[in-house]
Amino acid sequence: xxxxxxxxxxxxxxxxxxxxxxxxxxxxxxxxxxxxxxxxxxxxxxxxxxxxxxxxxxxxxxxxxxxxxxxxxxxxxxxxxxxxxxxxxxxxxxxxxxxxxxxxxxxxxxxxxxxxxxxxxxxxxxxxxxxxxxxxxxxxxxxxxxxxxxxxxxxxxxxxxxxxxxxxxxxxxxxxxxxxxxxxxxxxxxxxxxxxxxxxxxxxxxxxxxxxxxxxxxxxxxxxxxxxxxxxxxxxxxxxxxxxxxxxxxxxxxxxxxxxxxxxxxxxxxxxxxxxxxxxxxxxxxxxxxxxxxxxxxxxxxxxxxxxxxxxxxxxxxxxxxxxxxxxxxxxxxxxxxxxxxxxxxxxxxxxxxxxxxxxxxxxxxxxxxxxxxxxxxxxxxxxxxxxxxxxxxxxxxxxxxxxxxxxxxxxxxxxxxxxxx
Amino acid sequence: xxxxxxxxxxxxxxxxxxxxxxxxxxxxxxxxxxxxxxxxxxxxxxxxxxxxxxxxxxxxxxxxxxxxxxxxxxxxxxxxxxxxxxxxxxxxxxxxxxxxxxxxxxxxxxxxxxxxxxxxxxxxxxxxxxxxxxxxxxxxxxxxxxxxxxxxxxxxxxxxxxxxxxxxxxxxxxxxxxxxxxxxxxxxxxxxxxxxxxxxxxxxxxxxxxxxxxxxxxxxxxxxxxxxxxxxxxxxxxxxxxxxxxxxxxxxxxxxxxxxxxxxxxxxxxxxxxxxxxxxxxxxxxxxxxxxxxxxxxxxxxxxxxxxxxxxxxxxxxxxxxxxxxxxxxxxxxxxxxxxxxxxxxxxxxxxxxxxxxxxxxxxxxxxxxxxxxxxxxxxxxxxxxxxxxxxxxxxxxxxxxxxxxxxxxxxxxxxxxxxxx
Numbered sequence: 001x002x003x004x005x006x007x008x009x010x011x012x013x014x015x016x017x018x019x020x021x022x023x024x025x026x027x028x029x030x031x032x033x034x035x036x037x038x039x040x041x042x043x044x045x046x047x048x049x050x051x052x053x054x055x056x057x058x059x060x061x062x063x064x065x066x067x068x069x070x071x072x073x074x075x076x077x078x079x080x081x082x083x084x085x086x087x088x089x090x091x092x093x094x095x096x097x098x099x100x101x102x103x104x105x106x107x108x109x110x111x112x113x114x115x116x117x118x119x120x121x122x123x124x125x126x127x128x129x130x131x132x133x134x135x136x137x138x139x140x141x142x143x144x145x146x147x148x149x150x151x152x153x154x155x156x157x158x159x160x161x162x163x164x165x166x167x168x169x170x171x172x173x174x175x176x177x178x179x180x181x182x183x184x185x186x187x188x189x190x191x192x193x194x195x196x197x198x199x200x201x202x203x204x205x206x207x208x209x210x211x212x213x214x215x216x217x218x219x220x221x222x223x224x225x226x227x228x229x230x231x232x233x234x235x236x237x238x239x240x241x242x243x244x245x246x247x248x249x250x251x252x253x254x255x256x257x258x259x260x261x262x263x264x265x266x267x268x269x270x271x272x273x274x275x276x277x278x279x280x281x282x283x284x285x286x287x288x289x290x291x292x293x294x295x296x297x298x299x300x301x302x303x304x305x306x307x308x309x310x311x312x313x314x315x316x317x318x319x320x321x322x323x324x325x326x327x328x329x330x331x332x333x334x335x336x337x338x339x340x341x342x343x344x345x346x347x348x349x350x351x352x353x354x355x356x357x358x359x360x361x362x363x364x365x366x367x368x369x370x371x372x373x374x375x376x377x378x379x380x381x382x383x384x385x386x387x388x389x390x391x392x393x394x395x396x397x398x399x400x401x402x403x404x405x406x407x408x409x410x411x412x413x414x415x416x417x418x419x420x421x422x
Numbered sequence: 423x424x425x426x427x428x429x430x431x432x433x434x435x436x437x438x439x440x441x442x443x444x445x446x447x448x449x450x451x452x453x454x455x456x457x458x459x460x461x462x463x464x465x466x467x468x469x470x471x472x473x474x475x476x477x478x479x480x481x482x483x484x485x486x487x488x489x490x491x492x493x494x495x496x497x498x499x500x501x502x503x504x505x506x507x508x509x510x511x512x513x514x515x516x517x518x519x520x521x522x523x524x525x526x527x528x529x530x531x532x533x534x535x536x537x538x539x540x541x542x543x544x545x546x547x548x549x550x551x552x553x554x555x556x557x558x559x560x561x562x563x564x565x566x567x568x569x570x571x572x573x574x575x576x577x578x579x580x581x582x583x584x585x586x587x588x589x590x591x592x593x594x595x596x597x598x599x600x601x602x603x604x605x606x607x608x609x610x611x612x613x614x615x616x617x618x619x620x621x622x623x624x625x626x627x628x629x630x631x632x633x634x635x636x637x638x639x640x641x642x643x644x645x646x647x648x649x650x651x652x653x654x655x656x657x658x659x660x661x662x663x664x665x666x667x668x669x670x671x672x673x674x675x676x677x678x679x680x681x682x683x684x685x686x687x688x689x690x691x692x693x694x695x696x697x698x699x700x701x702x703x704x705x706x707x708x709x710x711x712x713x714x715x716x717x718x719x720x721x722x723x724x725x726x727x728x729x730x731x732x733x734x735x736x737x738x739x740x741x742x743x744x745x746x747x748x749x750x751x752x753x754x755x756x757x758x759x760x761x762x763x764x765x766x767x768x769x770x771x772x773x774x775x776x777x778x779x780x781x782x783x784x785x786x787x788x789x790x791x792x793x794x795x796x797x798x799x800x801x802x803x804x805x806x807x808x809x810x811x812x813x814x815x816x817x818x819x820x821x822x823x824x825x826x827x828x829x830x831x832x833x834x835x836x837x838x839x840x841x842x843x844x
Contacts, residue, residue, distance in 0.1 A: 166588035211759035218746045226651040324640045337633035
């Protein structure tokens with residue numbers, strides 16, 4: 001399966017192996033003997049090294065031919081690094097500065113050498129620790145709008161879009177993870193599932209018996225599989241965002257694939273809402289995290305508002321693709337026809353996003369890959385109480401996604417669930 | 423642009439050039455000196471030869487590097503032959519006997535050698551001449567259900583589906599024709615457009631000023647471009663069907679691409695409805711074609727019914743793909759959950775189909791490529807009267823596609839328009 005010559009890096013070998021690359025030597029300064037390497041891959045899939053030299057630092061991320069979390073019993077193609085690289089390059093072009101700069105890519109070694117974000121932390125950690133990030137919602141909403149709009153037939157030449165559609169269609173193995181672990185496994189007693197037990201058992205049984213919920217979840221899966229609107233990040237949760245104060249970047253787009261625009265937006269909002277529901281589990285005294293919870297809900301709301309704002313701005317100024325061409329609307333003096341189309345497109349993205357938001361909540365609590373937000377709550381009674389709120393909110397969002405109208409209603413619903421199931 | 427060695431065939435050269443192929447020699451019998459060739463390409467894009475030998479006949483279809491209808495000022499990639507070949511092979515596997523058998527394919531020559539359908543005529547010609555075809559609706563409904571279901575994530579292994587998605591995503595040039603000429607050009611005063619003038623001028627102006635209609639048309643275009651549910655034929659009108667009595671085949675899938683299931687179904691129904699509206703233009707005495715018109719409407723209705731029947735049967739027995747897996751429904755004793763999902767999927771296909779049906783009507787009357795059904799009506803006043811009914815029906819279907827519930831309502835609407843605008 002692995003390309004000939006592929007060899008995993010180690011803290012012992014990484015300096016010597018990267019030394020011949022001018023992009024590396026130049027940024028680190030000195031020679032390989034002056035460099036130190038630390039392995040910091042805390043994710044599920046890859047090796048990640050920080051290299052430090054006299055002049056600077058950088059990241060070397062190398063895919064392993066199996067799922068690190070599970071071991072070599074679960075092989076996973078190295079080729080995912082190729083998709084991650086291609087997504088990083090496109091994200092950088094569409095929203096400059098939004099992702100780490102790529103210094104070097106080696107397809108055979110499944111290796112990306114890229115910018116080290118000095119001082120940045122994974123956003124999820126800060127949401128657990130109660131650290132506010134002003135500007136984060138603005139950044140994330142804008143990132144979604146730009147990367148999605150500009151990779152779609154709204155803002156990209158169609159022959160290039162179709163070439164990219166074909167390129168990322170080969171990202172089969174990682175899509176399979178999403179298709180199975182996100183959309184299907186949480187809704188039946190799949191072998192890889194786990195949940196906080198026995199506390200959640202009755203609610204889990206209720207969800208898995210809910211026929212309407214399971215039909216909706218598969219409608220959403222169908223949209224994820226078929227509706228190739230835009231290049232998705234594909235795994236845009238708060239663990240894929242690094243932030244420092246007002247600055248942030250998005251990392252780890254190895255799940256990149258063409259899919260529905262609402263997927264990235266919905267997953268992002270979902271992880272903020274779960275962080276909100278996890279707050280009571282992190283507080284030392286009752287109510288200690290109330291203000292931070294308010295901030296999280298406000299940020300979740302603002303993600304959508306900034307997304308819609310930026311999407312609308314792009315619609316009005318950079319709609320150069322084949323869809324909704326101005327010659328049918330603005331050029332005929334029918335500006336409101338263009339605005340009508342925009343309103344209806346945003347409504348469709350919103351409806352999708354609410355559905356994906358709900359599914360993401362379920363899979364993070366019932367499936368294989370859980371959230372640190374909840375996992376960090378050691379007391380399982382407290383954790384289950386927090387998780388149950390997100391499970392209920394997720395079901396409600398999936399069911400009402402065609403009717404619920406805005407983040408105000410979503411936040412009110414999240415708070416109502418707090419009160420109703422305190 | 424053309425591959426090295428590509429050379430168009432002619433009636434003089436085709437026998438000698440195909441003689442070395444065993445599949446050809448064996449079917450025709452004798453030698454090339456015994457074979458006669460006739461060029462019968464009446465379409466817009468290709469050379470089509472009938473070769474006749476002592477033992478049998480066959481078709482040799484070769485793409486030209488330009489649009490035959492327009493000339494070499496409009497280049498069109500030979501590669502479309504590759505997509506046609508790939509679609510034919512898949513259609514044959516998914517609905518055996520539904521397409522001509524392919525004997526030989528030569529990618530460099532953009533040449534498909536295939537079965538000659540003895541005695542079969544283009545269905546559109548028979549609908550103009552008043553010839554009924556019992557069983558045609560059954561055949562066409564089943565063809566759509568099988569080719570669409572079995573090329574989707576409902577009935578096909580996903581890695582193979584994604585490989586096919588990528589393969590057909592390269593069919594950029596022919597998709598561009600659909601994207602531009604079907605969904606956009608009819609709705610503004612595009613240079614290639616034509617319509618029966620001056621009779622239709624006021625109605626055409628009304629349609630092109632209809633903001634809601636133009637927004638809906640682009641929503642449908644967006645679905646065509648992005649919603650890669652299944653492998654479409656892509657040009658499934660009555661000119662792409664050959665019939666003889668109760669037997670029929672589908673030809674010319676060179677527009678094949680992954681798209682929304684409703685596209686093929688809607689285009690097909692649309693061409694039956696246009697044939698219905700064209701009947702008064704073909705009759706020698708008023709009412710002479712009334713009974714045949716009734717037959718056409720019944721056939722249009724039956725296409726949908728047979729499609730839904732076959733799709734439902736496949737859903738219940740061959741749903742082996744990743745979507746709506748039985749382990750969530752039937753295996754949990756929730757058969758009605760599976761039926762609910764089926765009902766909702768069919769409803770979504772129906773809503774799409776009604777929209778595509780309306781757009782097809784508009785582009786066939788206002789765009790570049792017109793229907794022989796209307797074109798054969800020499801008297802422009804009579805022709806315009808027929809066309810106006812289809813234009814109105816098309817707009818109504820596009821506008822009410824989310825509410826109209828079945829072919830009974832569609833047929834009643836078609837008749838109501840006859841009465842209201844006699």
